[in-house]
Amino acid sequence: MPRVYNFSAGPAILPEPVLAQAAADMMDYQGCGMSVMEMSHRSPAFQGIIDTAEADLRDLMGIPENYDVLFLQGGDSLQFAAVPMNLALAKHGVADYIVTGQWSKKAQQEAARFIDARIVATGAEDNFSHLPDCSDLPLSEDADYVYLCQNETVHGLRFAQLPDTKGKVLVSDQSSMFLSEPVDVSQFGLIHAGVQKNVGPAGVQIVIVRHDLVPEGDIDGVPVMMNYKTHVDKKSLYNTPPCWNIYMCGLVFKHLKELGGLEAVQKMNQEKAQLLYDAIDESALFKGVAAKEDRSMMNVCFVTGDADLDAKFAKEATAAGLTNLKGHRSVGGLRASIYNAMPRKGVEALIAFMKDFEVQNR
Numbered sequence: 001m002p003r004v005y006n007f008s009a010g011p012a013i014l015p016e017p018v019l020a021q022a023a024a025d026m027m028d029y030q031g032c033g034m035s036v037m038e039m040s041h042r043s044p045a046f047q048g049i050i051d052t053a054e055a056d057l058r059d060l061m062g063i064p065e066n067y068d069v070l071f072l073q074g075g076d077s078l079q080f081a082a083v084p085m086n087l088a089l090a091k092h093g094v095a096d097y098i099v100t101g102q103w104s105k106k107a108q109q110e111a112a113r114f115i116d117a118r119i120v121a122t123g124a125e126d127n128f129s130h131l132p133d134c135s136d137l138p139l140s141e142d143a144d145y146v147y148l149c150q151n152e153t154v155h156g157l158r159f160a161q162l163p164d165t166k167g168k169v170l171v172s173d174q175s176s177m178f179l180s181e182p183v184d185v186s187q188f189g190l191i192h193a194g195v196q197k198n199v200g201p202a203g204v205q206i207v208i209v210r211h212d213l214v215p216e217g218d219i220d221g222v223p224v225m226m227n228y229k230t231h232v233d234k235k236s237l238y239n240t241p242p243c244w245n246i247y248m249c250g251l252v253f254k255h256l257k258e259l260g261g262l263e264a265v266q267k268m269n270q271e272k273a274q275l276l277y278d279a280i281d282e283s284a285l286f287k288g289v290a291a292k293e294d295r296s297m298m299n300v301c302f303v304t305g306d307a308d309l310d311a312k313f314a315k316e317a318t319a320a321g322l323t324n325l326k327g328h329r330s331v332g333g334l335r336a337s338i339y340n341a342m343p344r345k346g347v348e349a350l351i352a353f354m355k356d357f358e359v360q361n362r
């Protein structure tokens with residue numbers, strides 16, 4: 001079967017040159033006589049893989065020296081607990097959350113199990129169809145950090161501008177926008193991202209944390225594996241890491257560098273998103289879900305206004321080799337995730353299919 005255009009929100013499409021390289025390395029990684037999957041994480045070969053991956057990521061993102069880069073496990077959802085445990089539990093025990101959709105809501109709810117996690121802005125009353133006004137947030141005097149999800153995967157919302165945190169540490173979940181555009185890391189205390197959208201196979205979370213925020217020792221009630229210090233001290237090799245997944249991330253980092261870095265990647269992503277949003281705006285059948293000024297470049301949510309027709313669209317699109325266009329189960333509708341690895345041709349094929357579907361279903 002030919003490869004399909006996979007619009008899944010994650011696990012998601014990966015660059016074909018990376019998949020081809022992984023296939024070529026599978027039986028014998030660089031003369032080791034084994035695949036990376038079979039390799040000891042204590043071997044010089046794997047040390048080379050993880051060191052190179054970190055160096056390439058630092059280079060791509062321009063990560064300052066005073067930030068640690070961690071390759072962790074447990075699902076990005078585990079960071080919803082790890083962040084308050086590490087950044088607040090042994091301090092004031094207070095954090096302010098900007099709730100803009102499912103993922104920041106989950107993060108706030110999880111944090112509330114451990115600390116006083118206050119909601120300072122929310123888009124809930126409008127079904128998360130746009131971002132709340134964050135120009136003058138009622139931040140808590142004693143907040144240890146302010147938290148946001150910079151790109152809400154389910155609702156297709158993106159912060160084009162960061163909120164003013166009035167000097168408070170900013171924590172960002174960048175899972176579904178990681179490496180899709182340049183970011184100024186120094187504006188954040190901590191960035192976390194599950195890699196299964198833009199970077200690699202599920203099983204790794206990347207945490208980029210300013211060194212002074214890493215706990216100095218044990219914290220009462222916090223498991224060793226949840227303490228960032230453990231992983232900073234051991235350079236992400238405290239226990240057995242997901243070696244192959246980290247290797248895959250490393251291949252993607254190299255690939256993005258070859259494409260010209262994050263400015264070049266952003267340009268491609270802007271063009272793809274513009275094409276698709278223009279097609280939606282020009283259509284008499286399809287309607288965008290997110291407010292125009294808050295639209296995600298990665299997750300494009302749209303509807304026909306008729307749930308049966310949405311289902312028909314997703315089904316017929318799948319048959320035409322355009323897969324995973326069904327919206328998230330919690331909101332319905334349609335969603336095209338157009339991550340870095342989605343070629344422009346894939347977006348063009350989707351637009352052509354939408355136009356045809358509109359004619360057939362008028």
Ligand SMILES: Cc1ncc(COP(=O)(O)O)c(C=O)c1O
Nearest residue numbers: 075076077103153173175176194
């Ligand atoms: C923005 C965002 N944050 C967190 C998560 C949770 O990631 P995981 O499934 O790895 O726990 C997701 C998953 O889709 C997501 O989109």
